[in-house]
Amino acid sequence: MGLSTAQVAERREAGQTNDVPRRSSRSVQEIVRANVFTRFNGLIGSLCVLVLIFGAWQDALFGGIIIANTAIGIIQELRAKRTLDKLAVVGEQRVKVSRDGAETLLEQKDLVLGDLIMLETGDRIVVDGVVEDSRSLEIDESLLTGEADPVHKASGQDVMSGSFVVAGGGSFTATKVGHDAYAAKLVLEASQFKLADSELQTGINRFLKLVTWLLVPVGLLLVVSQFVVSKNDFGQAVVSAVAGVVTMIPEGLVLMTSIAFAVGVVRLGQRQCLVQELPAIEGLARVDVLCVDKTGTLTEPGMDLDRFTVLRDDLPARDALRALVAADPSPNPTMNAVAESMSEGADPGWIVDQVVPFSSARKWSGASFKKEGDWVLGAADVLLAAGDPHRAEAERLGATGLRVLALVKVPDGRLDVLAQGGGERLQAVALVVLRQRIRPEAHGTIEYFGQQGVAVKVISGDNPASVGAIARSLAIPGADRPYDARDLTEANIAEAVDTHSVFGRVTPQQKRDMVKALQSRGHTVAMTGDGVNDVLALKDADLGVAMGSGSGATRAVAKIVLLDDSFATLPHVVAEGRRVLGNIERVANLFLTKTVYSILLAVLVGLIGVRFPFLPRHLTLISTLTIGIPAFFLALAPNLERARPGFVPRVLQFAVPAGLACGAATFLGYMLARDDPASEFAQDSTTATFTLFFLAMWVLALIARPYTWWRIGLVVAMGAAFLVILAVPWLRHFFALDHSSFHNDVVALVIAAAFGFLLSLALRRNWYGKLLARIPKKR
Incomplete structure (x- = not known):
């Protein structure tokens, strides 16, 4: 149910709100003080006073530089402050809460103690709280603890601000807001104009x-x-x-x-580009390697269903796909594309026993139904055996730039084993083929970076052949030799990222390792992305660039946010x-x-x-x-x-x-x-x-x-x-x-x-x- 309007009013009256001053820049008082009381103003001011006492006033003209320096500094920083404050409002993630029994989107500052906050995959947790409802909720706390492995959260467990949802969904009650929240101080320091x-x-x-x-x-x-x-x-x-x-x-x-x-x-603000730290402007000018995620960066977030091929007539493939769509509490863009294509068919009404949400590490999502058994939808090359002819067909289609998913029936009781990384390869019941939309500005931007001597590396969790096809269409050098990241080891990763340009089946941890490997070779690395699977790499890159429509987690760790999602803004940066x-x-x-x-x-x-x-x-x-x-x-x-x-x-x-x-x-x-x-x-x-x-x-x-x-x-x-x-x-x-x-x-x-x-x-x-x-x- 959440709080009522009366309860919200009581908490606001008591000051139990999340209205932490936004620190996209220094306050007006700090700007004035920082520009007036400087070492140079003190020294030059003292010398000016000496000349006025012992010499002619014309010789004290150099004192005018105090006024000029101070006035120009204050005016320019106030202009920058206004721009940053406006852009920070646009780029700030809104929060879904339940009030008076209805869900509503609020600004972060409007949250109060006790609010029931709804969570979906990709959401950033902005206040501390206790989980009320968990639908296979997995939280990444790496920004707080340094541990990269997601943590499963059940009802009654604590969640901390600064973490983010990587799989599943649920809700939690806010127990600490405003300055009391764990990450408030960190965010305050990290987002200052400096x-x-x-x-x-x-x-x-x-x-x-x-x-x-x-x-x-x-x-x-x-x-x-x-x-x-x-x-x-x-x-x-x-x-x-x-x-x-x-x-x-x-x-x-x-x-x-x-x-x-x-x-x-x-x-840059006038181009809808939010610079969260001043060194970011300098950083991208020094970058010599640009790592880009395919989905959401080179391609637009949405996809279209190209075809749905049923491989076994003895199983209810279409109903299973509709049931998986209906069972997913936090659908990702792929599942949304499938849902849009299946809109003409009704939910078959299968009763759900268990849901395993999609994660970048697994490359699939699934559900267990009471009567119909266990079903999974995911990457064909992950779920199907190497010699399976349907996997070969999926790879053939993927090489043309299409995205191919396999719908499989899991033997009863084996879904948990599969979720833990075990179990045998499965047989496909159907192939779901999706067509990706390449951003119209991507080709010109890639060409620009090539002319400027910046190497472009495409690092994606998608099928290597599919990633290679997209890269070839954009004329990225080395796109004809896509590398399967499942073959990467600690010993060969540095050489692989130096000699190859296109990588597929990359896990979030591997993205981070690849950024570090490039840095170890003396490269200055920028990383772009929009999904939760990009957060670790964005955080460790010399310069993280997030898309404005991406997850709140990516926007939180990136130094630059492209609020209009335009990849073409990067050349201007x-x-x-x-x-x-x-x-x-x-x-x-x-x-x-x-x-x-x-x-x-x-x-x-x-x-x-x-x-x-x-x-x-x-x-x-x-x-x-x-x-x-x-x-x-x-x-x-x-x-x-x-x-x-x-x-x-x-x-x-x-x-x-x-x-x-x-x-x-x-x-x-x-x-x-x-x-x-x-x-x-x-x-x-x-x-x-x-x-x-x-x-x-x-x-x-x-x-x-x-x-x-x-x-x-x-x-x-x-x-x-x-x-x-x-x-x-x-x-x-x-x-x-x-x-x-x-x-x-x-x-x-x-x-x-x-x-x-x-x-x-x-x-x-x-x-x-x-x-x-x-x-x-x-x-």
């Missing part, structure tokens, strides 16, 4: 850690030298020291990374991943180049004992035009470059020589300008500004390759903006630029051009990379 286990993020963190360690000694050296040079002019010393320290901080790198990922989530990785690498080159030249300038100034060549406003201008604005556009631009490992070494191979060139050229231009007795600091610093700006523009032009119209326009626009500032008197005065010395301006241009040429030559010949390669590695 960037973790990412090569990209790990690399950026390594950069930041290195910069932090260098910042302290170099900053102290600069501060001491500026006090000495300024001859006790405390204000000038503070302003000069701040100018050097601020530029060492790659303050925008983390921001641009977060923005790029957040925008990726929003873009790959494209987003490549856009993020490629663009962040460009942005990292810009920011780390700035860090390198800032450190070099600070060290040279500190050791030689001269005034720092810039005011903070000079570096604000240079950073804005050569890094800040360009980085924003480059981080969000289209990018189809293939993902490659080695993010950190590649960035260092560019940023270190580029930063050294910028720092050395700037210091040289500054020292040459100081040699002129008639030159003042304003002219000297302008010469240094010109030199650094011209060379930083050269670096930007190198990073913007390959050139497109908008990238060329971006570089030209930044150069034009600098010329406008020079041409407008009040802007020139605002940024303290004095280009009255034509000689110094020419020197700056010549030095920048010379060092730019040397930098291009060094990068082309990879001198720095070759130097690093000669350094002995630690063993």
Whole structure:
């Protein structure tokens, strides 16, 4: 019966509900707090306050980056939060409960303590409870216990949230809901909007850690030298020291990374693709092997009856099939297809004694009837003997892409033996032939992955010949050599998955083992699926992709959910991943180049004992035009470059020589300008500004390759903006630029051009990379 409306109201009043806050993203308060109270904001804010106290307000312009970073970060994450929250509602599994004697579908948050929850194959258990009714109910608790074997649940036994139904059906009463449920805390942590286990993020963190360690000694050296040079002019010393320290901080790198990922989530959300973890975008871009399940991924969930061939006229084959359909409490898609085809015939009314539900491990389902005996419907190659001519006919039909089931009569009393994996092979009473529907977008998607160098492996529980036929129709390489997974052993599985592309008769545990075998060979593996038999493999793959119409269990463990079931969405996910990785690498080159030249300038100034060549406003201008604005556009631009490992070494191979060139050229231009007795600091610093700006523009032009119209326009626009500032008197005065010395301006241009040429030559010949390669590695 379940609860009554009055009882539900009482429990809601008492707070006994399952209304756990959805954690598809951080809360608004957390987003604001995380973007405001950052290490960078604290450091830059402190330096800004020092400049405002001891210097001119124009030199505190760099403090505006706090507002910009914070505002952009909050706005982008709030946009991503709205998208994720909306998609999470769409992708969330609804729960069937009994209330007031009628079954109804509810949102998970609407469950209350004591609800009677109905279970079918593929359902995820969302709250803890006690089984009330078990119809051969089998629960997979592997996500909680690590044990892969399903557990039979009888009436009175406990079920735990986080597990899922793999066979049979039944009902249970909710005994723990909301935060009290076992999996609530795990789900809360697992579904947060985060960037973790990412090569990209790990690399950026390594950069930041290195910069932090260098910042302290170099900053102290600069501060001491500026006090000495300024001859006790405390204000000038503070302003000069701040100018050097601020530029060492790659303050925008983390921001641009977060923005790029957040925008990726929003873009994919618009394509009905739910990204449950941010690293998923990066993950699929790195994938080199894509494992797909045939049913539900390459083919649509539904099937059509092609033919029903009766092999023995002395037995009631049609009535037996109708009785099996009627007896199955939780029919799978195959049984639903059979049921639709038998709709013209009535249930024969056979009295059921026992039901054995379908499971991926058995490959069949069956029932024991009081008078008519035991009947089973399942895979022909599992139920029939090897020499049986009907099995040969089934395999012949299966090789054409049809799905063939055998209906057999089991000797009385042998159904339990067969369910335990024993018993002799049986004789077919009829063959049920089903026609599968290939997804219209499957061919184009498979072709795309082939062009991108991603190997596609079809891993299915179906007949190998049938799987091979579907794979051949999609032109998957190696489809002409389907592999029967029943021949797999611990010794040969790694070699088999490396050399074959199509596998049939794969058990759920074997799918998991095959994913691990591929990973052991150094592959980055993505796995797609929609059924309960795919859950273990989805969980262990580097990237699990579930279909939106699949079971709640698959959606729970997958990192990406295709809410519209469109296999064609995957290329867009790959494209987003490549856009993020490629663009962040460009942005990292810009920011780390700035860090390198800032450190070099600070060290040279500190050791030689001269005034720092810039005011903070000079570096604000240079950073804005050569890094800040360009980085924003480059981080969000289209990018189809293939993902490659080695993010950190590649960035260092560019940023270190580029930063050294910028720092050395700037210091040289500054020292040459100081040699002129008639030159003042304003002219000297302008010469240094010109030199650094011209060379930083050269670096930007190198990073913007390959050139497109908008990238060329971006570089030209930044150069034009600098010329406008020079041409407008009040802007020139605002940024303290004095280009009255034509000689110094020419020197700056010549030095920048010379060092730019040397930098291009060094990068082309990879001198720095070759130097690093000669350094002995630690063993």
